[in-house]
Amino acid sequence: MKVKVNGVEYEDEVEPRTLLVDFLRDNLNLTGTKIGCDTTTCGACTVLVNGRSVKSCTMLAIQANGKEILTIEGLSSDSKLNPIQQAFKDNFALQCGYCTAGMIVQAHFILSHERDLSEEKVRDMIHGNICRCTGYQNIVNAILDASRRMRA
Amino acid sequence: MSYAGKSIKRLYDDKFVTGRSTYVDDIKVNSLYAGFVRSNVPHGRIKKVNKEDALKIRGVVAVLTGEEINQLIKEGIGPWTTYVDPRPWKIPLWRFAQGETKYNGEPIAMVLAQDKYTARDAVEAVSVDLEPLDAVIDLQEAKKDKILVHKELGTNYGFVGNFNAGDADKALASSDRRVEVEISNERLIPSPMEPRGIVSHYDGNLTIWYSTQIPHFARAEFSRIFGIPESKIRVIMPDVGGGFGSKAHILPEELAVIAASIRLGRAVRWTATRTEEMMATNSRHNVFKGEIGFKSDGTLTAIKGTLDVELGAYLTYTEGIQPTIIPPMIPGPYKVRDLMIKSQAIYTNTIPITMYRGASRPEATFIIERIMSTVADELKMDDVEVRMRNLIREDQIPYTNPFGLKYDSGDYQTLLKEGVKVLEYHEMKRWASQERAKGRKVGVGLAYYLEICGFGPYEFAETRINRDGSVIVSIGGTPHGQGTETAIAQLVADELQIPIERIKVTWGDSDTVPIGLGTYGSRTLATAGSAAISSSKQVLDKMRRVAARVMNADVEEIDYRNGEFIHKKEGRKVSWDVIAREAYGGKEPGLSASVVLEGDVTFPYGVHMAIVEVDDYGIARVIEYRAYDDIGRVINPALAEGQIHGGGTQAVGQALYELATINENGQLAVTYADYYVPTAVEAPKFKSYFAEKYHPSAYLTKSKGVGEAALIVGPAAIIRALEDATGKKLNKTPALPEDILQ
Ligand code: FES
Ligand code: FES
Numbered sequence: 088m089k090v091k092v093n094g095v096e097y098e099d100e101v102e103p104r105t106l107l108v109d110f111l112r113d114n115l116n117l118t119g120t121k122i123g124c125d126t127t128t129c130g131a132c133t134v135l136v137n138g139r140s141v142k143s144c145t146m147l148a149i150q151a152n153g154k155e156i157l158t159i160e161g162l163s164s165d166s167k168l169n170p171i172q173q174a175f176k177d178n179f180a181l182q183c184g185y186c187t188a189g190m191i192v193q194a195h196f197i198l199s200h201e202r203d204l205s206e207e208k209v210r211d212m213i214h215g216n217i218c219r220c221t222g223y224q225n226i227v228n229a230i231l232d233a234s235r236r237m238r239a
Numbered sequence: 240m241s242y243a244g245k246s247i248k249r250l251y252d253d254k255f256v257t258g259r260s261t262y263v264d265d266i267k268v269n270s271l272y273a274g275f276v277r278s279n280v281p282h283g284r285i286k287k288v289n290k291e292d293a294l295k296i297r298g299v300v301a302v303l304t305g306e307e308i309n310q311l312i313k314e315g316i317g318p319w320t321t322y323v324d325p326r327p328w329k330i331p332l333w334r335f336a337q338g339e340t341k342y343n344g345e346p347i348a349m350v351l352a353q354d355k356y357t358a359r360d361a362v363e364a365v366s367v368d369l370e371p372l373d374a375v376i377d378l379q380e381a382k383k384d385k386i387l388v389h390k391e392l393g394t395n396y397g398f399v400g401n402f403n404a405g406d407a408d409k410a411l412a413s414s415d416r417r418v419e420v421e422i423s424n425e426r427l428i429p430s431p432m433e434p435r436g437i438v439s440h441y442d443g444n445l446t447i448w449y450s451t452q453i454p455h456f457a458r459a460e461f462s463r464i465f466g467i468p469e470s471k472i473r474v475i476m477p478d479v480g481g482g483f484g485s486k487a488h489i490l491p492e493e494l495a496v497i498a499a500s501i502r503l504g505r506a507v508r509w510t511a512t513r514t515e516e517m518m519a520t521n522s523r524h525n526v527f528k529g530e531i532g533f534k535s536d537g538t539l540t541a542i543k544g545t546l547d548v549e550l551g552a553y554l555t556y557t558e559g560i561q562p563t564i565i566p567p568m569i570p571g572p573y574k575v576r577d578l579m580i581k582s583q584a585i586y587t588n589t590i591p592i593t594m595y596r597g598a599s600r601p602e603a604t605f606i607i608e609r610i611m612s613t614v615a616d617e618l619k620m621d622d623v624e625v626r627m628r629n630l631i632r633e634d635q636i637p638y639t640n641p642f643g644l645k646y647d648s649g650d651y652q653t654l655l656k657e658g659v660k661v662l663e664y665h666e667m668k669r670w671a672s673q674e675r676a677k678g679r680k681v682g683v684g685l686a687y688y689l690e691i692c693g694f695g696p697y698e699f700a701e702t703r704i705n706r707d708g709s710v711i712v713s714i715g716g717t718p719h720g721q722g723t724e725t726a727i728a729q730l731v732a733d734e735l736q737i738p739i740e741r742i743k744v745t746w747g748d749s750d751t752v753p754i755g756l757g758t759y760g761s762r763t764l765a766t767a768g769s770a771a772i773s774s775s776k777q778v779l780d781k782m783r784r785v786a787a788r789v790m791n792a793d794v795e796e797i798d799y800r801n802g803e804f805i806h807k808k809e810g811r812k813v814s815w816d817v818i819a820r821e822a823y824g825g826k827e828p829g830l831s832a833s834v835v836l837e838g839d840v841t842f843p844y845g846v847h848m849a850i851v852e853v854d855d856y857g858i859a860r861v862i863e864y865r866a867y868d869d870i871g872r873v874i875n876p877a878l879a880e881g882q883i884h885g886g887g888t889q890a891v892g893q894a895l896y897e898l899a900t901i902n903e904n905g906q907l908a909v910t911y912a913d914y915y916v917p918t919a920v921e922a923p924k925f926k927s928y929f930a931e932k933y934h935p936s937a938y939l940t941k942s943k944g945v946g947e948a949a950l951i952v953g954p955a956a957i958i959r960a961l962e963d964a965t966g967k968k969l970n971k972t973p974a975l976p977e978d979i980l981q
Contacts, residue, residue: 104356113354118265119258121480123432124513126912131432159258172256176248179877182885183720184255185432185480191256210919219432219481220720222884223919 088152092117093161101148107141108132110148111158119159119188123217130216133189133196134158140196142215159188162195171195171233180229182220190216194230204234242729242739246877249725250744260478263436263450263510270438270506271300273496274358275515276348276365278340281588281905282374282388285338285367288348293364298353302365303499305337308349311498313466316489316556319456321696321756323559328398331389331586333553335491335498340369341388341552342588343905344518349495351507374588376905378524378549381587388552388586397550398559398584402566404641405577410541414532418617422609423971424602424954426524426549426899427892429595430916433480434516437493438508439500445472447497450479452487452717453757458749460489460556461497476747479719483889484594485520486719487759488556492519513911521899521907522595524549525561527606529580533614537628541577542569542610548584551591558584558592561599564691567642568603572651572689572844573611573629576641589905596889597947598760600690601954608686608955609970612962622959623659626687627652646689646842648934649869655687658846658867661928667850671963680853681862684959687846688952692761692944693936695838699754700770702731702778703831706823708816710735710742712775713833715755716767717747721882721946723763726874727771730940734775736801737815754835761944762838764874769939770836777832782815785822785830789813841936843870843943847887847952849923851960857976859964861891861923861957864949869930871943876929882945883927890953892917893972894961 089098092115099114111117111134122144123131132143135157163169168176171194181187190213197204197212209230210223218226254260276288290302315333318325336347347369350361375386381395388395411417438448445467451457454474462469479486492509500507511519529544548562562584569580595601615625631638633650640646659665667683674681699715712731718724724744732739746752746767756766779799786804787794790811798805802815822830845868853859864887873879896915902908915921935941954972961967961974969978 102356109355112265116267117258118261121262121433122264122510123434123480124911126513126910128911129432129513163257168253168256175256176252179246179249179722179881181249181252181255181720182722182881183432183479183481184252184260185262185720187255188258210922214918214920217432217916217918219430219483219889219916220885221881222886222888222925223922224884224925225881227919 088149090151090154090156092156093158103149105148106144107146107148107151108143111143117158117160121185121188123185128217130193131186131189133192133216135192135196140193159192162191170236171198174229174233174236178225178229178232180221180225186216186218190218190226194233197230198234198237204231206231242732243874247725247729247739247875249722250728262433262478262480263438263448266438266448266477268438268440268506270508271351271353272355272358273499273507273509274350274352274362275346275492276350276362276367278343278345278347278369280340280369280371281343281376282372283340283369284372285336285340285347286370287368289366293350293361296357296360296364298357299350299361301351301503302361303349305335305347308335308495308498309337311501312464312494314464318554318559319556323563327400328554328559329392329394329396330554331392335495342590344590344907346492346495349499351499351503374905376588376901376903378547378585378587381585388588395586396583397554397586398562400563400582402578402580402582402642407541407543407577407579410577411530411532411543414540415535416617417530417532418613419530420610420613421526421528421970422606423526424523424605425972426521426901427595427897428517428899428914429483429485429520429522431481431483431485434511434513435486435519436510437496438506439497440506441500441504445497447474448477449474450486451476452482452719452759454717454747454749455755456757457489464494465497474749476717482719483596484557484598484759487757488593490519517911517914518590518907520593521551521590522593524592525602531610531613535618537614537618537620537625539573539575539610539614539629542575543579546580546582548582549592550584550586551589552586553591555591555593557594557598560594561602564599565603567644568600568691569607570640571604571607572631572687573607574631578641589901590907596886597951600947600951604688604951605955612959622685623655623664626655630655644691647936649842649844650934651844654844654869654930655846657930661867662848662865664848680964681851682960682962682964683848683850684956684963685846685848686952686955686959688948689842689844690948690951691840691842693765693838693841693938694760694762695766697835697837698756698766698770699752699833699835700767700774701831701833702771702774704778704819706820708741708819712742712744712771713752714744714746714767714771715752716763717755717758718763719758722878726764726878727768729874730768731771731775734772735779761946764942765841765936765938765940765944766836766838768942770834772939773836774832774834777834778830781830781832782818782822786813786818788825789818789821839937841871841938841943843868843945843948845869845948847949847956849957849960851957851964853964853979857980859895859961859979860921864923865926866949867928867930868945868948869933870945871933871936872941873929874940874942879929879945880927883949884925886947886949887925887953888917888922889950890957891921891923893950894954894957895973896921898973898975
């Protein structure tokens with residue numbers, strides 16, 4: 088199969104049953120994407136496939152054949168955080184950090200589609216991403232803050 | 240330049256927000272993957288494990304059973320003897336299942352394969368002949384001792400203890416009123432987002448990467464269990480994706496991974512799936528049943544009753560804490576001195592119970608706060624008034640509670656008075672009753688708590704100043720998301736009067752940190768933080784001596800301020816960096832100091848309030864959660880608030896949604912999809928305040944601890960709000976729609 092991940096082309100052989108999340112983590116060594124559950128419930132594994140937000144534990148790697156994938160590693164260059172990452176940091180929107188990659192990718196998805204965000208809307212749009220640590224309020228604040236930063 | 244007291248940004252967030260964090264499963268070690276074949280009966284005789292089919296699969300290296308694994312596991316998993324006296328306990332040998340399985344989900348064979356997909360194939364290819372035996376699933380049934388979980392113990396009672404103070408019978412007899420109460424917490428699951436994981440490598444020495452809260456205790460336990468000296472075991476705690484108490488205990492699966500790595504001479508890894516994680520860490524489930532006495536003016540005079548604590552099939556490392564800590568904490572911040580509590584812990588053929596955020600104090604608080612609210616309801620008194628009448632007065636503190644716990648500092652009544660104002664309790668109560676008059680089912684409830692944290696017996700820290708003047712602080716506490724390391728860097732930066740950017744805090748590696756107790760019980764900032772202040776003071780003294788030598792002066796002549804050593808009379812100055820370099824050149828070289836600081840418990844307290852709304856289907860939601868706490872000195876308000884938000888959301892889960900249902904076959908009958916951990920939609924809005932005139936602890940940090948507060952008091956506040964909204968009496972968690980509607 089062939090995929091473009093974070094702008095880089097990869098060609099690899101995979102077993103048909105390999106999940107996308109395992110392909111990213113084990114074959115490509117992109118371990119930023121996390122696995123939190125086996126029920127498509129937690130969103131820790133969220134990535135974008137052709138711009139759409141997907142739980143990568145729910146998709147086979149071969150289904151991504153020929154597609155473009157964005158993972159947390161693709162959101163910043165080493166030297167500079169992107170505005171969402173910066174907003175998460177500034178708003179104390181993480182504790183253990185395990186849900187964070189999925190949250191930020193989902194936030195990136197939301198912010199590239201929605202201009203008018205309210206607190207309620209943000210809560211609704213991240214409700215597929217579970218965070219056990221932060222109580223969400225700071226995450227919601229961070230996403231609203233990032234939205235302001237990106238519009239400014 | 241002062242850092243403490245400010246919401247300094249967390250020091251190590253960049254790696255998390257960019258995906259460069261390293262949790263156990265991210266560690267690249269050439270290793271075999273473990274998988275576990277599990278029991279599907281609650282109690283059974285293992286007649287045969289059929290390995291052949293599994294061994295035929297390409298990539299399967301071995302299938303091991305209890306017979307083989309237990310040759311290496313010399314001693315069983317036992318209780319946490321730092322906090323639990325094992326003598327009064329009846330403890331069965333707990334190793335890898337051999338001959339019998341005692342709970343549904345117990346691992347009975349282990350497969351080892353080249354990759355995780357093959358490991359799963361192999362698990363499916365192993366078949367086990369299991370002869371079902373009589374089992375006892377229900378806690379009340381187990382108390383009859385008809386079916387025994389462990390025949391050799393002769394009983395299902397693991398522990399029976401009497402916690403008596405004063406004369407409860409006499410106090411009851413002379414009370415104006417007596418009421419029976421039954422108060423309980425159902426079984427739930429801590430659910431950190433990162434499931435448990437372990438990688439074990441053996442090359443004569445054992446190196447273990449482990450998602451744990453207690454690396455040094457783990458090392459000591461592995462040493463005891465495998466009979467290998469601690470010096471040959473290194474436990475490394477990488478980034479840990481949450482723990483909440485569930486990663487402070489040891490599982491048979493983890494022991495099997497270590498045993499396999501020794502036996503095969505290969506690195507072996509296991510990361511629990513979510514389903515396995517849910518089976519590994521069931522928590523709570525206890526019931527208090529008894530009678531209370533009180534006077535017509537609302538004074539609580541007596542508590543008498545029995546506390547049943549479920550153990551599950553085995554005594555875990557941590558569950559022994561609960562039957563021994565809940566009873567002495569039941570009096571809480573109140574003056575009641577006549578109590579008679581029988582505490583008993585009971586084995587059942589179910590998943591062993593471990594601890595969860597707050598461990599014991601949520602239960603004790605729920606019991607005493609339900610009692611306070613019961614008194615209020617019986618006498619038609621206001622919740623605040625009843626509590627005010629019973630709270631220990633400031634002039635009585637330090638106060639020794641009837642079971643000997645010494646409450647260090649605080650002003651409970653003033654905090655309640657202030658809290659009611661700050662949280663706008665009366666205004667919100669009025670608002671809710673107006674809304675209810677319009678047909679909306681909303682309610683407001685508050686609850687008060689006093690908790691114990693800062694647990695000793697000691698903690699370690701070392702401050703090392705490098706040749707270039709940068710600083711490494713190693714701590715025995717092991718934060719796993721709380722951000723405590725940032726708060727400790729703030730304290731050290733203040734102590735050394737240097738920029739915080741020059742300080743790095745490290746923890747969690749048993750080879751680089753000589754000793755440590757770990758992070759649990761909201762102890763880390765007070766204990767490790769104080770040790771770090773102390774070691775920093777010592778290192779600064781040494782720098783002053785070096786400065787004196789460099790300046791040809793007496794130590795007494797040297798002042799230190801903001802990175803400069805100053806000759807008091809002559810005004811000459813030498814910089815921090817120069818002294819650091821000098822210290823590694825001349826006599827008495829080196830700049831490091833380590834401290835093992837003795838610790839003692841502290842008692843934070845506060846009042847929390849919940850506002851709930853219930854819909855026509857009985858589904859409740861906490862709209863808003865407000866907290867007013869005295870946690871001693873607040874070192875980093877944003878971090879402390881973060882703990883209130885996180886704990887408060889877990890309280891919402893415990894109070895309303897989270898129930899680890901066990902069916903009659905002893906099987907966990909929920910998945911992560913229907914075990915309702917709150918999402919952003921169910922999570923409330925938060926307001927968190929800290930009492931400004933704090934009552935400090937005896938620790939150098941003057942802080943007490945905040946990590947568990949909201950989960951300790953939150954369920955009581957939320958249930959009270961639910962009662963206000965619905966007019967129902969609710970004495971258990973979770974309160975499900977069916978409880979609310981019936
Ligand atoms: S790991 Fe994909 S949703 Fe949980
Ligand atoms: S920060 Fe720990 S799960 Fe979100």
